[in-house]
Amino acid sequence: xxxxxxxxxxxxANISFHILFPTITIAxxxxxxxxxxxxxxxxxxxxxxxxxxxxxxxxxxxxxGVVTGVTMSFQFGTNWPGYxxxxxxxxxxxxxxxxxxxxxxxxxxxxxxxxxFRRVSNRIHTLATVLVAGGTTVSAFWIIALNSWMQTxxxxxxxxxxxxxxxxxxxxxxxxxxxxxxHMLLASGLTVSFLIAGxxxxxxxAGDRSESMWKALRTGVFTAAILIPIQIFAGxxxxxxxxxxxxxxxxxxxxxxxxxxxxxxxxxALPDEAAKDNKFEIAIPDGASLxxxxxxxxxxxxLNDYPGNHPPVFPVFWGFRIMVGxxxxxxxxxxxxxxxxxxxxxxxxxxxxxxVPMAISGWVATLAGWYTTEIGRQPWLVTGILxxxxxxxxxxxxxVALTLAIYLVLYxxxxxxxxxxxxxxxxxxxxxxxxxxxxxxxxAALSQPAAGE
Amino acid sequence: MTYDWPTAMPLIFAGLMGLAILIYVILDGFDLGxxxxxxxxxxxxxxxxxxxxxxxxxxxxxxxxxxxGLLLVAFPLAHGVILTALYIPVFVLLVGLxxxxxxxxxxxxxxxxxxxxxxxxxxLGSIIASLAxxxxxxxxxxxxxxxxxxxxxxxxxxxxxAAAYAAMGAAWVIYKTDGELQKKAVRWLxxxxxxxALGMAAVSLATPFASPRIFDKWFVWPEMLYLSPLPILxxxxxxxxxxxxxxxxxxxxxxxxxxxxxxxxxxxxxxxGLAWSFYPYVVPDRLTIWQAASATESLAIILxxxxxxxxxxxFYSFYAYxxxxxxxxxxxxx
Numbered sequence: 001x002x003x004x005x006x007x008x009x010x011x012x013a014n015i016s017f018h019i020l021f022p023t024i025t026i027a028x029x030x031x032x033x034x035x036x037x038x039x040x041x042x043x044x045x046x047x048x049x050x051x052x053x054x055x056x057x058x059x060x061x062x063x064x065g066v067v068t069g070v071t072m073s074f075q076f077g078t079n080w081p082g083y084x085x086x087x088x089x090x091x092x093x094x095x096x097x098x099x100x101x102x103x104x105x106x107x108x109x110x111x112x113x114x115x116x117f118r119r120v121s122n123r124i125h126t127l128a129t130v131l132v133a134g135g136t137t138v139s140a141f142w143i144i145a146l147n148s149w150m151q152t153x154x155x156x157x158x159x160x161x162x163x164x165x166x167x168x169x170x171x172x173x174x175x176x177x178x179x180x181x182x183h184m185l186l187a188s189g190l191t192v193s194f195l196i197a198g199x200x201x202x203x204x205x206a207g208d209r210s211e212s213m214w215k216a217l218r219t220g221v222f223t224a225a226i227l228i229p230i231q232i233f234a235g236x237x238x239x240x241x242x243x244x245x246x247x248x249x250x251x252x253x254x255x256x257x258x259x260x261x262x263x264x265x266x267x268x269a270l271p272d273e274a275a276k277d278n279k280f281e282i283a284i285p286d287g288a289s290l291x292x293x294x295x296x297x298x299x300x301x302x303l304n305d306y307p308g309n310h311p312p313v314f315p316v317f318w319g320f321r322i323m324v325g326x327x328x329x330x331x332x333x334x335x336x337x338x339x340x341x342x343x344x345x346x347x348x349x350x351x352x353x354x355x356v357p358m359a360i361s362g363w364v365a366t367l368a369g370w371y372t373t374e375i376g377r378q379p380w381l382v383t384g385i386l387x388x389x390x391x392x393x394x395x396x397x398x399x400v401a402l403t404l405a406i407y408l409v410l411y412x413x414x415x416x417x418x419x420x421x422x423x424x425x426x427x428x429x430x431x432x433x434x435x436x437x438x439x440x441x442x443x444a445a446l447s448q449p450a451a452g453e
Numbered sequence: 454m455t456y457d458w459p460t461a462m463p464l465i466f467a468g469l470m471g472l473a474i475l476i477y478v479i480l481d482g483f484d485l486g487x488x489x490x491x492x493x494x495x496x497x498x499x500x501x502x503x504x505x506x507x508x509x510x511x512x513x514x515x516x517x518x519x520x521x522g523l524l525l526v527a528f529p530l531a532h533g534v535i536l537t538a539l540y541i542p543v544f545v546l547l548v549g550l551x552x553x554x555x556x557x558x559x560x561x562x563x564x565x566x567x568x569x570x571x572x573x574x575x576x577l578g579s580i581i582a583s584l585a586x587x588x589x590x591x592x593x594x595x596x597x598x599x600x601x602x603x604x605x606x607x608x609x610x611x612x613x614x615a616a617a618y619a620a621m622g623a624a625w626v627i628y629k630t631d632g633e634l635q636k637k638a639v640r641w642l643x644x645x646x647x648x649x650a651l652g653m654a655a656v657s658l659a660t661p662f663a664s665p666r667i668f669d670k671w672f673v674w675p676e677m678l679y680l681s682p683l684p685i686l687x688x689x690x691x692x693x694x695x696x697x698x699x700x701x702x703x704x705x706x707x708x709x710x711x712x713x714x715x716x717x718x719x720x721x722x723x724x725x726g727l728a729w730s731f732y733p734y735v736v737p738d739r740l741t742i743w744q745a746a747s748a749t750e751s752l753a754i755i756l757x758x759x760x761x762x763x764x765x766x767x768f769y770s771f772y773a774y775x776x777x778x779x780x781x782x783x784x785x786x787x
Contacts, residue, residue, distance in 0.1 A: 063557055064554075066514060070547065078540050081529075081534070081536075081537060088747050088751075089750075093754045096526045096755040100519075100763075109769075111507075111512065111773050114508070115507060116776055162748075410548060414555060421562045421563060
């Protein structure tokens with residue numbers, strides 16, 4: 001295979017594996033802060049038990065995020081040297097600010113957050129939790145700014161074939177940036193709330209009825225139930241923004257081959273790029289026109305307007321459907337769970353069993369969404385400025401293939417180990433329940449549990 | 454040479470990048486070294502050794518991201534050339550760093566029966582990452598020569614750097630522990646020092662002959678005179694530290710941090726020598742820092758952030774090391 005597609009697969013594999021963990025830590029930092037503040041306010045030790053259970057998940061996810069993040073900083077040079085040569089003047093500062101303001105903030109204060117209970121005052125420890133949560137969020141801000149700029153570049157000019165910054169405000173707050181940032185932060189919130197709800201449901205199924213389980217379960221379910229409708233609305237706005245700035249991506253998402261009015265909403269199809277047609281299509285008449293233009297006769301852009309300049313249709317079409325389908329499932333599950341918790345103060349067994357695999361539904365939706373938007377940017381690396389094919393490095397295809405294979409094996413093993421540890425932690429917490437010895441008393445009231453507890 | 458912004462900016466960033474690499478090598482050096490020493494430590498000792506680096510390693514490794522990040526954003530041309538030439542070693546380094554990074558957490562969270570497996574992975578990841586860094590340094594010193602000679606030199610530097618990291622690790626254990634483990638660490642330090650000294654001597658002798666360019670930079674009058682303190686001071690520090698190892702640990706744990714600081718001093722001297730060998734090239738003999746630099750106005754934007762953030766980072770790094778100062782015995786990594 002040629003180095004281009006192999007490099008794309010390798011970068012895709014690396015960044016997909018990486019994004020799993022920031023998606024968790026961005027929102028989990030705030031959830032931990034919530035647990036901590038509830039404990040500070042109520043003095044109810046169940047909140048602190050919930051904190052201790054989930055701070056372990058945070059530490060593990062953060063470590064996974066750091067080591068895969070180190071990989072990312074090398075990948076630009078090893079696989080895509082053309083990228084920084086062309087747009088380094090703009091991507092450089094954004095990446096630098098990501099590293100400077102955020103990465104360090106998280107990494108340095110994480111130590112105090114995880115191990116500092118006995119060594120700093122409660123106030124400093126809460127402050128460290130705030131800074132870590134804030135750091136992950138600021139980190140996301142800069143990376144989303146850069147990614148959005150690659151989608152919808154603004155505020156620059158080309159001199160001698162190299163992009164130079166003209167207006168930094170326009171670069172950072174480029175047309176798609178606010179929408180993408182909100183969409184991603186909400187995705188992180190949903191991922192974490194379903195993870196917490198799912199692992200708490202596992203504890204519930206294992207017979208755990210402790211207060212800390214209920215508290216975590218309610219936090220997860222209610223957060224998910226609140227966030228999912230907001231996310232559906234934000235996603236719709238993001239789609240309309242894409243229609244305005246990247247219509248060819250919308251055409252591929254809807255598998256709409258011809259521009260025109262009364263475009264149906266395709267529910268299922270196998271897009272065939274050679275025949276420029278959909279096979280086995282199931283569609284709602286006028287649906288796409290109605291959603292995108294709010295009128296049955298609204299004109300929706302088709303792929304025929306962008307010959308040779310539109311993304312591959314099949315992965316974009318299906319990535320989008322997997323994301324939306326998962327989102328609708330999240331809506332159904334979180335609202336029914338919220339109903340039972342609110343009205344019946346219990347959880348039916350079948351629903352709990354459904355919630356356990358739904359623990360990773362956030363990952364599925366997030367990855368599907370990113371595939372939609374990133375593959376949807378092709379054939380461009382930076383829309384209108386740099387084609388992906390022109391940025392690839394001079395590395396032999398065999399080297400890329402070999403390293404790609406080892407990365408994949410490593411990632412599969414790590415993912416199994418990670419999920420295994422999550423289940424192990426949940427079952428251990430279920431066994432201990434509210435009898436788990438609270439770490440420390442008196443002056444060490446907030447210390448970490450000792451090993452083996 | 455005129456001193457305007459387009460001239461000064463790449464110099465400033467080369468300095469910042471050098472600083473980040475130096476801090477990384479010293480800080481991650483000790484925790485990689487502790488990973489290497491896992492091979493000779495017992496179970497209970499391993500827990501204490503992890504506790505000695507637990508609160509720091511995340512931040513330590515972030516300096517590597519900053520160093521590579523500065524190379525990426527300030528010298529994008531060089532980033533591309535260097536990392537495509539070192540494609541496979543970079544990959545090996547990353548696999549090593551991934552393995553050891555996740556082993557930190559997994560070894561503490563998996564069921565007790567599986568802990569051994571993660572201890573082994575922690576050792577493997579640490580030694581792989583150290584060797585890969587040394588190999589990359591060696592190949593880079595010879596101007597990204599990836600022929601048999603370059604590979605042999607790379608292997609030599611790899612072993613030398615791994616030994617140096619092990620010495621750093623042992624020095625850190627001396628600082629952070631007491632009792633039997635501390636005494637054991639003194640013996641580790643002595644062994645690692647011998648290996649490091651042998652390696653450094655071999656590398657110092659081989660470098661000028663392997664690279665005529667570096668030979669020309671060092672063995673000309675009067676530069677030779679100005680540069681002579683670097684090797685002489687390094688040798689004296691080595692000898693002094695070697696003698697110290699026969700008197701450690703001292704009563705009341707006096708000077709427990711001295712071996713670490715001495716080693717850090719040797720690293721600084723060695724780094725200064727390397728920097729002199731390369732200046733003004735960022736890719737040896739191919740790209741100077743001015744040829745490889747980003748646009749001045751983009752560097753200026755980054756510099757604003759660096760000037761604001763770097764002092765804060767350094768301040769709270771000191772704060773974190775103070776918070777977690779003292780012996781590591783009462784800290785648990787869970």
